[in-house]
Structures are given as C-alpha cells and as structure tokens.
Amino acid sequence: MAKEGYSLSKSTFIRGQQCQKSLYLHKNRPFLRDRLSPEQLAKFRRGHDVGKLAWQLFPGGISCAAAHPTQYRASLEKTRSLVEANTPVIYEAAFLHDGVLVFLDILTKDEAGWHAFEVKSSLSVSDTYITDAALQHYVIEGSGLKLSSFSIIRMNPDYIRQGEPDVIGLFEPVDVTEKVAGMHAFIAGQIILSKEVLALKHSPPIPVGIQCYNPYPCDFIGHCWKNTGKDSVYFVYGIPFERRDALVKAGYTAVSDIPEGVGQESEVAIFSAYLSGNDLINEEKIRVVAGNPGQAAFVAFLIIRPAIPLFDGFRPFEPVIAGMAWITEDGSKGEFLVRPGENPTEKIREQLGKLLSENGRIFHAGGLSATTALNTTYAGIVKQYPIADLSELFREKYFYRPGLNPEAEIGEIAAFLKLKNRAKSHLSAIMQGVTYLEEDKNENEEPSDRVKQSLHDDALSCKSVYDFLIKTINQN
Ligand code: SF4
Known part of the structure; x- marks a missing residue:
C-alpha cells in the first residue's frame, strides 16, 4: 500500500x-x-x-x-x-x-x-x-x-x-x-x-498535565517535562496526581504559590513539610508496626503476575510468590527460589513457616502484590505470625520526607534516604518476576543470578529502612 x-x-x-x-x-x-x-x-x-x-x-x-x-x-x-x-x-x-x-x-x-x-x-x-x-x-x-x-x-x-x-x-x-x-x-x-x-507546522501548545500519565505513561515525558521546575506542585509526591494537576490549573504552579490553608488536611501537612523541609513522622503508627523488639527476618519476595495463570488454583494476573531472599537481624542471609515452571505454593509455604518459626516475625520489602499474595495464598500463616509490609509505612505517609515518593520501591526509599547499608537494586519488582518467567523458556536454566542478587538487595534495603525507622522514633 x-x-x-x-x-x-x-x-x-x-x-x-x-x-x-x-x-x-x-x-x-x-x-x-x-x-x-x-x-x-x-x-x-x-x-x-x-x-x-x-x-x-x-x-x-x-x-x-x-x-x-x-x-x-x-x-x-x-x-x-x-x-x-x-x-x-x-x-x-x-x-x-x-x-x-x-x-x-x-x-x-x-x-x-x-x-x-x-x-x-x-x-x-x-x-x-x-x-x-x-x-x-x-x-x-x-x-x-x-x-x-x-x-x-x-x-x-x-x-x-x-x-x-x-x-x-x-x-x-x-x-x-x-x-x-x-x-x-x-x-x-x-x-x-x-x-x-x-498538518500543523509546529507542535500544538499543550502544557504538561494529567494526560501525560493517563491512560498510559506518554513516551515524550522526557522532552515535555524537562523545563518543569523542581519546585513545581507536580513534584509534590504523596498527593494524588489529579489533585496536583487541579492545583496547577488553578494557578498554583510552585509549592510556594500555595497560600496557607489551601487543600485538604493531609495536603496542608505535606505542603508545610515541603516549605519547612521537615519530615512528617507518625511515631505511634510506626511503633505499632515496627516498634516491638525481638528477632526478625527482612524478606524480599519474588512475585510473578502472569496474565494466563501458570498453576492450578490461580486466576489471571493473580500474584504468585515464586521465591524469596532474606537477611536476619544478626546479618545472616538466605534465599529460596522455586524452579521456573513448578507450582511454588507448597514449597513457599514450607519455607515461610520455617523462617517464621526461626525468627518470630517478618518485615517484607512490600508492594501491594506481595501483600495480596500473602493474604490470599498464605492466609493461615499471616493469621498465625506477625508479617508486616514495611513499604506500607511510607505509602500511608506515617513517615514522609519531602521529595520521597511514598509509592517507591524499598530500594528506592533506601537510596533516597541515603542509607549507608543498602545495595542498589537493578531490577524493579516487576522485572524480577518477568526475568524469572522468561528463564522458564529454558528448562535447564536455574533462575538467574541477576534475580537473586536483586532480591538480596531488596532484603538488605528492607533491613536498613527498618533500622532507620526505629532509630528515628527512638530519637523523638
Ligand atoms: S508528555 Fe506527552 S502527553 Fe504530556 S504534554 Fe507531552 S506529548 Fe502530551
């Protein structure tokens, strides 16, 4: 044609x-x-x-x-x-x-x-x-x-x-x-x-806004957003993007343009944190989740979310835990990955039970998919033992630092907080699962070292973030 x-x-x-x-x-x-x-x-x-x-x-x-x-x-x-x-x-x-x-x-x-x-x-x-x-x-x-x-x-x-x-x-x-x-x-x-x-001679003068991410992330974000100032209301994480867009369209371009009292209660607190540069800390909530002393293991789960369920008992896109890496409070490390293609449910149940009986409780690197998988497939274990999603403390803004995206993965949180004892994950949680699944195509291959290393990085970041939170509430 x-x-x-x-x-x-x-x-x-x-x-x-x-x-x-x-x-x-x-x-x-x-x-x-x-x-x-x-x-x-x-x-x-x-x-x-x-x-x-x-x-x-x-x-x-x-x-x-x-x-x-x-x-x-x-x-x-x-x-x-x-x-x-x-x-x-x-x-x-x-x-x-x-x-x-x-x-x-x-x-x-x-x-x-x-x-x-x-x-x-x-x-x-x-x-x-x-x-x-x-x-x-x-x-x-x-x-x-x-x-x-x-x-x-x-x-x-x-x-x-x-x-x-x-x-x-x-x-x-x-x-x-x-x-x-x-x-x-x-x-x-x-x-x-x-x-x-x-047919236009120049691109239409459309300012950046909600359309840049909705319904799909646009692939011209790098070009269109490059001149958006760091102090733009668009970069005030922790406030829904739709609200930030509405505030910018109402004329509040920079955080400093926002008069006192504008916005809902949670937004006012976030804007004042931006202006003062101070953290928001809900000590009570952090203490409820993380404050009890005692032995613990810090775990990063390997999650897969296949569109077409791979194993009996699962629905389309249902998250499945296919492996985990951990570090304990005394610094000892371990990992357990089920071979790709094998239903991991029982082996993970066994490994989780063992880790919990040895350590008493688990803090995991989080992500909503990990929490969903734990609450559905391993509901019995979740009821019996304390298992907490550490990233939830950030998502719920119990700890909030201006500039930190509360939805960030644990490795990014540790990096943002400049925690010394952390390793930089090279694979996002999604790519850990994708990389693992793609290895499934080669039956003789073990899950790659890249996936294992990335899980260990996340487990280490999880422990560092936990130590940081405990130190923070104990200083207050
Ligand atoms: S980033 Fe994409 S959606 Fe946003 S203004 Fe530019 S071209 Fe439009």
Missing part, C-alpha cells in the same frame, strides 16, 4: 486521544521519544502472547498479519479476498477507511453475518478500549463490511485454572456493538481533528 494511503493507525489515533501533541511529536519528531522501559516492553510481549492464545477460541483461521509496513497493502488485499470468499475465521484482518488503517484481532463469519473481536490482556473494559473498538467499527463499516456484532474479549477475572488452560473459561467476550456503533460521528470528528494536528 502506498504510504499516502493512510495517515492514522489505531495506535496513533489512540495516542491523539490521550494528547494531540503526542500524536504530532510521534509523527514529526519521533527522535524526541523516550526509550521504552523494560516494563513496557514486557507488557507488549504479554499482550502479544494473550492475543495469540485467544485465536484458539476460533481455531483454523487465516492470518493477514503484516510483519512490516511494506506488507500493509498485501494484508489489505488478502483480507479483501478472504472476506469475498466468506472465510469463516480471519486473524489480523486489515481495513482502510478515511485515511485510517486498522488490524482487527479476529473476524468471524456465520449465518448471522460478520463478527469482530478485539482481544485485550486485561480484566476490565476501559473507556480507551471502547474508543479503540469504536474506531475499528467505524473503519471496518466505512470500508464496506457490515458487522453484525463487535465484542471486546477480556480475561475472565473469575477463571481459576485447573489443569491445562481452558481458553473458553479464560476469555470473556463483552458485546459492545451498540455502544461503538453509536460513536461514529464522534470518531469521524476526532479523525478530522487528528489530521489537522498532523
């Missing part, structure tokens, strides 16, 4: 819905883009794997996928001839209308007509997915193919794996035909707007 045949694709249209400046920069200044993070790349790989598995819902189809833009014309022609031949199942069917090119995950034909399916590696159907489906519906029907239905296939949150993955139970089609068919006028208007933006 000639390049001038289309100016928008599904992804560029959705990009423009988030921010028209992002659409402009993507097309005209792509060299300004941030490098994709390993976490984002892993998310794309996951989406691809889930999409491929969903093909099994409609087996025996013919794919029109294009590996490269030079193959788009061939994909369009192949789709056209397969549709003319009433092919019952087509994967990656290509359509072009109004200068927009889309690839549909699955197209089927039965006595009732043509049915479109778009697969999402997600438990819910977001507004963005609806807009995405509405664009596809508009383009497919505009290209001349009348659809009898359009469904978004999401992962079924109630599916619990037993034996081999059952694709019928794992996926759940949600019929959105009526909704998306009613959005044609809106989509047509947005396509006109996007084309106008693309």
Whole structure:
C-alpha cells in the first residue's frame, strides 16, 4: 500500500486521544521519544502472547498479519479476498477507511453475518478500549463490511485454572456493538481533528498535565517535562496526581504559590513539610508496626503476575510468590527460589513457616502484590505470625520526607534516604518476576543470578529502612 494511503493507525489515533501533541511529536519528531522501559516492553510481549492464545477460541483461521509496513497493502488485499470468499475465521484482518488503517484481532463469519473481536490482556473494559473498538467499527463499516456484532474479549477475572488452560473459561467476550456503533460521528470528528494536528507546522501548545500519565505513561515525558521546575506542585509526591494537576490549573504552579490553608488536611501537612523541609513522622503508627523488639527476618519476595495463570488454583494476573531472599537481624542471609515452571505454593509455604518459626516475625520489602499474595495464598500463616509490609509505612505517609515518593520501591526509599547499608537494586519488582518467567523458556536454566542478587538487595534495603525507622522514633 502506498504510504499516502493512510495517515492514522489505531495506535496513533489512540495516542491523539490521550494528547494531540503526542500524536504530532510521534509523527514529526519521533527522535524526541523516550526509550521504552523494560516494563513496557514486557507488557507488549504479554499482550502479544494473550492475543495469540485467544485465536484458539476460533481455531483454523487465516492470518493477514503484516510483519512490516511494506506488507500493509498485501494484508489489505488478502483480507479483501478472504472476506469475498466468506472465510469463516480471519486473524489480523486489515481495513482502510478515511485515511485510517486498522488490524482487527479476529473476524468471524456465520449465518448471522460478520463478527469482530478485539482481544485485550486485561480484566476490565476501559473507556480507551471502547474508543479503540469504536474506531475499528467505524473503519471496518466505512470500508464496506457490515458487522453484525463487535465484542471486546477480556480475561475472565473469575477463571481459576485447573489443569491445562481452558481458553473458553479464560476469555470473556463483552458485546459492545451498540455502544461503538453509536460513536461514529464522534470518531469521524476526532479523525478530522487528528489530521489537522498532523498538518500543523509546529507542535500544538499543550502544557504538561494529567494526560501525560493517563491512560498510559506518554513516551515524550522526557522532552515535555524537562523545563518543569523542581519546585513545581507536580513534584509534590504523596498527593494524588489529579489533585496536583487541579492545583496547577488553578494557578498554583510552585509549592510556594500555595497560600496557607489551601487543600485538604493531609495536603496542608505535606505542603508545610515541603516549605519547612521537615519530615512528617507518625511515631505511634510506626511503633505499632515496627516498634516491638525481638528477632526478625527482612524478606524480599519474588512475585510473578502472569496474565494466563501458570498453576492450578490461580486466576489471571493473580500474584504468585515464586521465591524469596532474606537477611536476619544478626546479618545472616538466605534465599529460596522455586524452579521456573513448578507450582511454588507448597514449597513457599514450607519455607515461610520455617523462617517464621526461626525468627518470630517478618518485615517484607512490600508492594501491594506481595501483600495480596500473602493474604490470599498464605492466609493461615499471616493469621498465625506477625508479617508486616514495611513499604506500607511510607505509602500511608506515617513517615514522609519531602521529595520521597511514598509509592517507591524499598530500594528506592533506601537510596533516597541515603542509607549507608543498602545495595542498589537493578531490577524493579516487576522485572524480577518477568526475568524469572522468561528463564522458564529454558528448562535447564536455574533462575538467574541477576534475580537473586536483586532480591538480596531488596532484603538488605528492607533491613536498613527498618533500622532507620526505629532509630528515628527512638530519637523523638
Ligand atoms: S508528555 Fe504530556 S504534554 Fe507531552 S506529548 Fe506527552 S502527553 Fe502530551
């Protein structure tokens, strides 16, 4: 297909819905883009794997996928001839209308007509997915193919794996035909707007704001945010981003612009901490969680959250503890990682029980996924022993230092606090799990040293942060 045949694709249209400046920069200044993070790349790989598995819902189809833009014309022609031949199942069917090119995950034909399916590696159907489906519906029907239905296939949150993955139970089609068919006028208007933006000589003057992270982190953040001052209200962590955005839009650009008393009670305390440079310390709350003396182990859990459950008894995206590293109060260290591919539940239960019977209590490096996994899979142990998520003390702002993101991982917290006895983790909690799972593809490999080292780093940071908190409350 000639390049001038289309100016928008599904992804560029959705990009423009988030921010028209992002659409402009993507097309005209792509060299300004941030490098994709390993976490984002892993998310794309996951989406691809889930999409491929969903093909099994409609087996025996013919794919029109294009590996490269030079193959788009061939994909369009192949789709056209397969549709003319009433092919019952087509994967990656290509359509072009109004200068927009889309690839549909699955197209089927039965006595009732043509049915479109778009697969999402997600438990819910977001507004963005609806807009995405509405664009596809508009383009497919505009290209001349009348659809009898359009469904978004999401992962079924109630599916619990037993034996081999059952694709019928794992996926759940949600019929959105009526909704998306009613959005044609809106989509047509947005396509006109996007084309106008693309034709501009300069990028549209859109200031940074909530759209930079919603619904996806934009890949021009490095470019657009580089001149935002350090004292910007946007960098006041601990206040929801929506609130910071509202304050900036109300004219309070820098923290010092905010008059006394503006904001809710918790916000006032945070702003005054910023202005004074003092920490906020809720000694009582810290003491409740961390203050009891006695032997303890500091643990970093290895968490995996596979979209397609790997083991019996688990749901899509349910966090699974696959390993752990620890350091005790006397400095002795240990680690335990289940071999990739093996259901870790019983082995982790055994190891957790052993660690707790030897140490009495556990402080873990945290993360909501670790807490969820403990409270569901190991609820019996959690009831019996004191197990505390140390990062929760920061998330709840029982200890708050201006500039420290309360949502940060334990290694980042230790680094921010400049604690001496810490090691810098090179893998985020997400990438620890992703790296471990990718090793699963090589059955003879043990989990990599990188994952083990990163877990030990987090366990050490956990202990250092605990020591810091105890010292802080004892000084007060
Ligand atoms: S960083 Fe924000 S303002 Fe800049 S292009 Fe992205 S969404 Fe738009």
